Amino acid sequence: MKAAQRPCLVPRLTTSGTPLVIDVDGCTYRLSQELDHFRAGGRWWLGEPSRDVWVLACGPVTLEVARYDQAHNGSQWWLLRIQD
Structure with missing residues (x-):
């Protein structure tokens, strides 16, 4: 996986609270x-802040996504890593 940050x-x-749709840089992952x-x-x-982290298969792409307990650098949701 390569860092996205x-x-x-x-x-x-x-x-259950798992991300179902992720939008990043004009791309939508399901x-x-x-x-x-x-x-x-x-x-x-x-x-x-602390965070919840998910490793998600989105078709042929694997994403590592985090939801911070409070806004982190202006956003609560972050794409940490991606593997395509």
């Missing part, structure tokens, strides 16, 4: 399968 939009979630979900603490010494 950019904000994204998540307009739709599943009933969830095929949730591969992993975990809770991660932020780097407290840098003032980062």
